[in-house]
Amino acid sequence: MKIQNSSLSWHGLFLAIPVGIVGAGVTLLFRMLIALFNLAVFGRSDDITQAMQVWPWYCWPLIVGIGGAIAGGLLHFAVKFEKQTAIKSDYLDVINARLNAVPTGSSVLRACSSMISISSGASIGKEGPMVQLAALCGSWLARFVPKKFALANTDMVAMAAAAGLASVYHAPLASTIFVAEIAFGISALQRTIPIMLSAVTAVLTMWVIGFRSPLYPLMDVHFSIQTGPLIITVILAVFSGLIGFGFISLTQKSRQLFNRIPSLPVRLACGGAAVGSLAIITPAILGNGNEVIVNLFAGHYLLPMLLTLLGLKVIATSCSVGSGAVGGMFTPALMIGATLGGMCGIISQQLGITHASPWLFAAIGMAAVLSAISQAPLMAILMVMEMTLNSSLLFPLMIACVVATMVTYQCHSPTTYPLIGTHLSRANAKFTFDQTRISEVIIPGACLSPKDSVHQALNASGHKRERYVYIIDDKQRFLGVVSIHKIVEKVLAEDITLNSPVEQVMETDFPHVFQDQTLKQGWEAFSQVTLERLPVLNNPQQRQFVGALTKTSLIQQAESFL
Structure with missing residues (x-):
């Protein structure tokens, strides 16, 4: 009798739909909580880069530092809880079949810590806790799935994680590829089908609610396949790979430095104070960087400002991540790439190398740096295409992401996600086995x-x-x-x-x-x-x-x- 693949069964496909809806709902709830927090602290619920300016500049280090201290206290209890239960809360470990379910207590505490860090201006992305909470909900739903469905808990968590990420960036295909690349490694295509349906359902849910427009519209410009733009793309890719390697290395060193501080609240407070101090130069480095990307595509920044934002954002994000703030690195990486790409585009125009819009190169830089940092090139290509709805970018994105990833890899960079290192080690070991005489x-x-x-x-x-x-x-x-x-x-x-x-x-x-x-x-x-x-x-x-x-x-x- 032929054995039915549970990941490709009708049960899995039907369950992917409610999981996608739940994933979208969790991300919306998290956004609402951040908006309410900002409204209470700053009197306005818009982006942190604008809300922070309600207070005088000399208060910014104190605000971000206090936020870091509170976030550190919550994270301290989360880590203590994990040590007591000997279970890590990372949803990637669950998807990789290392845990039976996503633990509730530590996940909620980490999400609260992240919310405080994000709301107080830490240079950290929102997608991390959103995806974690979505994965937690998927794990909860898995408990009510009848055993006759024969659907693994890891598949439910994977669907929910993809749905959460898709809800954040409106990029279902990229979210699917991210879960497949990072969590599954080299996996069968059948396992991604219910994940994809869950991600699509999450985005459709966002559209029904009213979030229909792409995050960074770039449909009115076209990338021409010519020598000049392609040369700039390759140069941008190389710099993106080097930036990715430098960012990962700087983050590792920052983590080693902050780990010398034994207290989590003090550690995150110091990280917050460092970010707040950098914000005195420009508050645009606060938060995840989404507002900066929007303004950059609107042409609000000149070359000197882009260079300043690039350097400060790398340092600020390294401080936030290194101090232990809970959050994602996707949007900060996108901002770093956008500023780098925008600089390359503006310089190439001034030198007469190409007359293409510099914001096309900003989009290419977003994908290239994200690819170098996450080491998931397929995800980066698809995410930027889905966020911009510009199909002409496919070819340069493929070149840029492949080159940037290879540059970072050849620099022997440490991996952002430990699971990537595991998958690479297994793949290298298998290759060595197959080639050894x-x-x-x-x-x-x-x-x-x-x-x-x-x-x-x-x-x-x-x-x-x-x-x-x-x-x-x-x-x-x-x-x-x-x-x-x-x-x-x-x-x-x-x-x-x-x-x-x-x-x-x-x-x-x-x-x-x-x-x-x-x-x-x-x-x-x-x-x-x-x-x-x-x-x-x-x-x-x-x-x-x-x-x-x-x-x-x-x-x-x-x-x-x-």
């Missing part, structure tokens, strides 16, 4: 000549602890094997004596492998027999015996990716 792992085997006695075969077997003794001629050519069990059987039956030559009980048709074959081919050879060892020959023509391949050695080589 059998000759690199062979061991010596017990060998005799055809004229040697049965008694010598028994001694060799006892010394090497092998069931089979290999028989070779004077030119080291493999002739066959003798089975110790067969020898004992023949001796007891008095068909042979201990002094009989082993050629009387030799088996000439015995499975073997060659030294130039790969470990993968060796694995396939073992799958067809019940032996623990196989003789290894130099090549099919000479058939000289060079050693033995053991099943244990193969398992040891394969354990890093199995």
Whole structure:
């Protein structure tokens, strides 16, 4: 009977629809709570870069710092709760089948911590807690799914995570690819189908409510496939990769620096104070950077301001993330990329290299930097296309994201998401396994000549602890094997004596492998027999015996990716 794939069943598809609706609802609720918080603190519910200006500039470090302290206190309790339960709250761990469900307590505490950080102006994205809460709701819904549906909890969490991310950026396909790339790694296409439906349902829900327009409309300009724009795209991609590497490295160093402060509230307070101090130069670096991107596409910034925003945003986000503030890095990465791309576009226009709109390169920079930082190029390509609704960007986005990701990877950058490192390690281990030659792992085997006695075969077997003794001629050519069990059987039956030559009980048709074959081919050879060892020959023509391949050695080589 054919086994039904639960991820591709009708049950999974039908469940994806309510999960998508719930995911959209959670993100809307989180936005409303942030707006109410800002209304209470600043008297206005618009973007933090505008709301903060209600207070005088010398109060900004204090406000962001106090917010960091409160957020740190909540995060302290979340971490304490995780230590007590020995369960991490990251939804990615659940999707990767490391946890049975998303824990409620620590997830809510982390979301509250993130809300305080975001509302007080920390340079952090909103998508992190939104996706986490959506995943939590998906985990809750999974508890009420009948067992006969045979739908794994990880699939429900994956649907909800994609729905939450899609609701934030109105990018269902990019959200689907993100979950597939980051959480699943190399996964079957069937597993993404209910995730995609959930993400689409979430965006349709947002449209029904009234959120129909793309986040960054860029439909009135067209990218021309010409030499000048393509050269600028490649240059931008290289710089984006370097910026991505620098940002990840700076964030790691910032985290190491802030970790010297034992108290979470003090740690986040210091991070908030640092961001608030940078905001004195320009408050545009506060928050996730969405307002800056909108203004940038409207042409409100000149080259010096873009350069200032680029440098300060990298530092501010590194401080917020390094201090432990809970949130996402998507929108900050998009802002960094937009400023970098805008600079490249303006400079290329001034030099006469291209007459294309600089905001096209701003969009390309958004995807390139996001790709370099997240190391998920497919997601970055699709997300920027969905956010701008400009299909002419597909080709330059593909170039920019691939180049930027490769530059960051070649710089041996640490990974933003630990799961990426896990997937890369497994993929590298599998590649190494498939390419390693059998000759690199062979061991010596017990060998005799055809004229040697049965008694010598028994001694060799006892010394090497092998069931089979290999028989070779004077030119080291493999002739066959003798089975110790067969020898004992023949001796007891008095068909042979201990002094009989082993050629009387030799088996000439015995499975073997060659030294130039790969470990993968060796694995396939073992799958067809019940032996623990196989003789290894130099090549099919000479058939000289060079050693033995053991099943244990193969398992040891394969354990890093199995």
